[in-house]
Amino acid sequence: MNSEKVLSFFKEITKIPRESGHEEHIIAYLQEFAASHGLPCKTDEAGNVLITKEAAQGYENVPTIVLQSHSDMVCEKNEGVDHDFAKDPIRYVIENGWMIAPDTTLGADCGIGIAAQLSLLDSDMPCGKIECLFTTSEETGLDGAMALSPDFITGKVLLNLDSEDEGEIFVGCAGGLDTTAEFHYKEEPVQDGFLYETIYVKDALGGHSGDDINKGRANAVQLLGRFLYSILDLDWQLVSIDGGNKRNAIAREAKAVIAAEEDTLDMINERLEAYAEDVVEEYGAIEKELKVGFAEYDGDAQNAIDEMTAWNLVTALCASPHGVLAMSQEIENFVETSTNLASVKMTEPGVIRIGSSQRSCVTAARRAAAAKMEACFVLAGALVRHESEYPGWAPAAVSPVRDACVASYRRLFGTDPKVKAIHAGLECGLFTEKFPGLDMVSFGPTLRGVHAPGERLDLASLDKFVDLLVDVVRNYR
Numbered sequence: 106m107n108s109e110k111v112l113s114f115f116k117e118i119t120k121i122p123r124e125s126g127h128e129e130h131i132i133a134y135l136q137e138f139a140a141s142h143g144l145p146c147k148t149d150e151a152g153n154v155l156i157t158k159e160a161a162q163g164y165e166n167v168p169t170i171v172l173q174s175h176s177d178m179v180c181e182k183n184e185g186v187d188h189d190f191a192k193d194p195i196r197y198v199i200e201n202g203w204m205i206a207p208d209t210t211l212g213a214d215c216g217i218g219i220a221a222q223l224s225l226l227d228s229d230m231p232c233g234k235i236e237c238l239f240t241t242s243e244e245t246g247l248d249g250a251m252a253l254s255p256d257f258i259t260g261k262v263l264l265n266l267d268s269e270d271e272g273e274i275f276v277g278c279a280g281g282l283d284t285t286a287e288f289h290y291k292e293e294p295v296q297d298g299f300l301y302e303t304i305y306v307k308d309a310l311g312g313h314s315g316d317d318i319n320k321g322r323a324n325a326v327q328l329l330g331r332f333l334y335s336i337l338d339l340d341w342q343l344v345s346i347d348g349g350n351k352r353n354a355i356a357r358e359a360k361a362v363i364a365a366e367e368d369t370l371d372m373i374n375e376r377l378e379a380y381a382e383d384v385v386e387e388y389g390a391i392e393k394e395l396k397v398g399f400a401e402y403d404g405d406a407q408n409a410i411d412e413m414t415a416w417n418l419v420t421a422l423c424a425s426p427h428g429v430l431a432m433s434q435e436i437e438n439f440v441e442t443s444t445n446l447a448s449v450k451m452t453e454p455g456v457i458r459i460g461s462s463q464r465s466c467v468t469a470a471r472r473a474a475a476a477k478m479e480a481c482f483v484l485a486g487a488l489v490r491h492e493s494e495y496p497g498w499a500p501a502a503v504s505p506v507r508d509a510c511v512a513s514y515r516r517l518f519g520t521d522p523k524v525k526a527i528h529a530g531l532e533c534g535l536f537t538e539k540f541p542g543l544d545m546v547s548f549g550p551t552l553r554g555v556h557a558p559g560e561r562l563d564l565a566s567l568d569k570f571v572d573l574l575v576d577v578v579r580n581y582r
Contacts, residue, residue: 106224106225106227106228106230106571106575107571108564108567108568108570108571108572110224110227110228111217111220111221111224111567111571112204112220112564112567113220114219114220114221114223114224114227115213115216115217115219115220118131118134118212118216118219118220119194119195119197119211119212119216120194120195121134122190122191122192123176123177123178123212123216124177124178124180124190124191125177125178125179125180125241125242125243125244125245126177126242126245127191128152128176128177128241128242129152131176131177131219131239132148132152132154132176132239132241135154135156135176135219135239136148136154138156138223138226139156139226142226142227144156144157144158144226145157147257149252149253149254149257150252151241151242151248151249151252151253152176152241152242152249153238153239153240153241153249153250153252153253153257154176154238154239155236155237155238155239155257155258156222156226156236156237156239157234157235157236157237158225158226158234158235158237159234160232160233160234161231161232161233162231163231164231164232164233164234165233166233167232167233167234167581167582168233168260168261168262168581168582169233169234169235169236169259169260169261169262170232170233170234170235170236170260170262170263170264170578170581171235171236171237171238171258171260171262171263171264171543172218172221172222172225172235172236172237172238172263172264172266172578173218173237173238173239173240173263173264173265173266173267173532174215174218174219174221174222174238174239174240174265174266174267175215175218175239175240175241175242175243175244175249175267175532176215176219176239176240176241176249177241177242177243177244177245178210178212178214178215178216178244179210179212179214179244179351179353179354179555179556180209180210181209181210181311181350181351181354181357181556181557181558182208182209182210182558183208183209183558184307184358186208186209186558188208188209190209195209195210195211195212196208196209197211199564202563202564202565203561203562203563203564204561204562204564205559205560205561205562206558206559206560206561207558207559208558208559209558209560210555210556210557210558210560211560211561211562212560213550213552213555213560213561213562214267214269214552214555214556214560215243215266215267217266217549217550217552217562217567217570218266218267218549219239221266221570221571221574222237222239222266223237224571225237225574225575225578230575230578230579231579232578232579232581233578233581234260235260235578236258236259236260238257238258240253240532243267243532244351244353245351245352245353245493246283246492246493246495247493247495247530247532247535250495250532250535250536250539251495251535253535253539255539255540258540261540261542261543261544262505262506262543262544262545262581263506263533263536263540263543263544263545263546264506264545264546264547264548264574264577264578265531265532265533265545265546265547265548266547266548266549266574267531267532267547267549268527268531268547268548268549269313269316269529269549269550269551269552269553269555270549270551271548271549271550271551271563271566271569271570272514272522272523272566272569273522273523273524273525273548274507274510274511274514274522274523274524274525274546274547274548275525275526275527275531275546275547275548276498276500276501276504276507276524276525276526276545276546276547277466277497277498277499277500277525277526277527278466278497278498278526278527278528278529278530278531278533278534278547279315279440279441279464279465279466279471279497279526279527279528279529279530280464280465280466280468280471280494280495280496280497280498280530280534281462281463281464281471281493281494281495281530282462282463282464282471282472282474282475282491282492282493282494282495283352283460283461283462283463283491283492283493283494284460284461284462284463284475284478284479284489284490284491285458285459285460285461285489285490285491285492286421286458286459286461286478286479286482286487286488286489287456287457287458287459287487287488287489287490288414288417288418288456288457288458288459288485288486288487288488289414289455289456289488290410290411290414290415290455290456290457291411291414291455292408292409292410292411292455293342293408293409293410293411293412294408294409295342295344295364295406295407295408295409296342296364298366299341299342299364299365299366300364300365300366300367300370300402301344301362301363301364301402301404301406301407302362302363302364302365302370302373302374302399302400302401302402303360303361303362303363303399303400303401303402304329304332304333304360304361304362304363304373304377304398304399305329305358305359305360305396305397305398305399305400306323306325306328306329306332306348306358306359306360306395306396306397307325307357307358307359307360307395307396308357308358308394308395308396309322309323309324309325309355309356309357309358309392309394309395310322310323310355310357310391310392310394310395310554310557311354311355311356311357311554311556311557311558312354312355312554312555312556312557313353313354313355313529313555313556313557314352314353314354314355314443314445314447314462314464314556315353315443315464315527315528315529315530316527316528316529316555317355317555318355318428318429318440318443318445318464318528319428319429319440319443319528320391321388321391322355322388322391322392323384323388323391323392323395324355324356324427324428324445324446325348325349325356325357325358325359326348326349326356326359326422326446326447326448326449327356327422327423327425327427327446328359328384328397329346329348329359329360329361329422330419330421330422330423330425331380331422331423332376332377332380332397333361333363333419333422333423334419334420334422334423335376335380336373336376337416337419337420339365339369339372339373340365340366340369341363341364341365341369341370341373342363342364342365342409342410342412342415343361343362343363343409343410343415343418343419344361344362344363344364344407344408344409344410345361345362345407345410345451346359346360346361346362346418346449346451346457347359347360347361347449347450347451348360348448348449349446349447349448349449349450349460350447350448351447351448351556352445352447352448352460352461352462353445353447353462353530353556354447354556354557355445355447355556355557356446356447356448357557357558359449362402362404362407364409373399374399377397377398377399380397381396381397381398384397410457413486414457414486417485417486417487418449418457418485420485421459421481421482421484421485421487422446422449422459424481424485425446425459425461425478425481425482426444426446426474426477426478426481427444427445427446428443428444429442429443430442430443430444430470430474430477431465431470433466436525436526439525439526439528440464440528441465441466441467441470441528442463442464442465442467442470442471442473442474443463443464443465443474443528444461444462444463444464444474444477444478445461445462445463445464446459446461447460447461447462448460459482459487461478463475463478464528464529464530465497466497466498466499466526466528467497468496468497471494471497475491479491495530495534495535496534496535496537496538497534498526498531498533498534498536498537498545499537500526501544504544504545504546505544506544506545506546506577506581507524507544507546509577509580509581510522510546510548510573510577511524513573513576513577513580514573516576517569517572517573517576518569522548527547531547533545533547548570548573548574549570550562550563550566550567550569550570551563551566
């Protein structure tokens with residue numbers, strides 16, 4: 106087994122549709138792989154797949170190792186890109202040592218973990234028994250992990266392959282809680298003589314709402330809300346609004362269609378130009394491509410959102426928290442609590458939904474962050490609900506697999522890895538509840554731009570990731 110083989114499997118996986126909630130094709134692929142290799146395979150009602158490979162001769166007494174990744178991916182693309190995640194293969198390029206999807210997400214999160222597991226199952230490397238676990242809908246709420254039965258796996262040692270920084274071994278993570286605010290509005294006619302216009306924020310970096318939340322990146326939904334709030338003193342109507350997408354991605358794009366008299370639109374556009382300059386001053390050091398502006402509306406005439414709901418919505422979007430709320434007092438430079446204002450959507454008549462996610466390794470702090478988001482939108486007249494809460498993963502005082510990984514890394518590369526916790530959510534938190542006594546670590550190759558178009562995999566780090574994985578599995582006792 107080597108990195109070339111892992112990359113070959115991953116290239117095959119990029120051809121398979123596997124958006125969260127629609128993993129049937131990758132599930133079938135895994136089942137067919139197991140059948141063609143004569144390996145035991147089982148699938149539960151949630152679509153979780155377990156493929157088992159028995160111990161090699163002489164390794165029967167080695168502890169069983171569970172290797173785990175999730176089978177779904179975040180499906181994001183740049184505006185205007187012709188790509189259907191339900192059927193089109195991911196288009197990627199290899200440039201300067203990186204595998205990159207220029208216009209979409211790459212799906213290396215966690216496709217590279219799947220590929221590594223399949224490579225191990227396909228190899229003749231002598232080792233103890235391995236159980237390869239592939240869970241569903243991790244990206245939208247850890248649904249597969251939540252549905253696992255306590256007897257689905259037998260191993261007591263688990264390697265999670267869903268991390269994104271080579272040279273770092275993770276032994277803890279944040280828990281999460283999703284919050285949805287819902288406005289119900291009435292339609293009202295656009296006033297006679299009013300013209301339509303689109304205001305947009307686009308081409309922000311976006312990124313992972315856990316791993317990138319402390320990097321000072323712009324949130325397009327928040328920026329749009331701030332501007333709309335700044336023009337509430339003028340006479341205009343909000344026709345529609347749309348921004349962001351997945352809860353675990355920082356919003357890259359947002360737009361609103363407004364209507365006003367021509368003179369008022371001229372005033373709004375003057376303010377927008379000044380606001381765009383302010384945004385460059387605020388984010389220019391980080392956001393090199395971020396654009397704020399207006400465009401002619403080329404759609405059909407529409408009714409507007411009623412004035413009170415529009416005012417409440419805009420005010421709440423402007424006031425909504427986003428970003429780091431607290432840093433850890435115990436771990437240096439570690440984000441303890443954060444919130445992500447993820448999306449604003451009009452997906453059905455009369456309803457506007459705002460999606461957000463809260464993260465913290467401290468349960469009370471995570472729930473307090475959700476309460477802060479709830480209070481903001483309840484004050485604005487929205488209905489609010491919380492869902493899909495999952496626990497954090499506290500570092501264990503004693504962990505033989507952690508010690509084995511550190512020793513292996515030191516032996517292979519002549520230096521110690523960083524052992525740390527991560528602010529992103531991992532399924533390991535749920536596993537601590539599902540499988541008491543499970544000894545776990547998480548590691549992976551270096552990925553950048555995860556959950557956003559332009560996601561990329563560092564191929565040199567893939568070499569080291571594979572070497573470490575092979576060494577740990579082959580030598581664990």
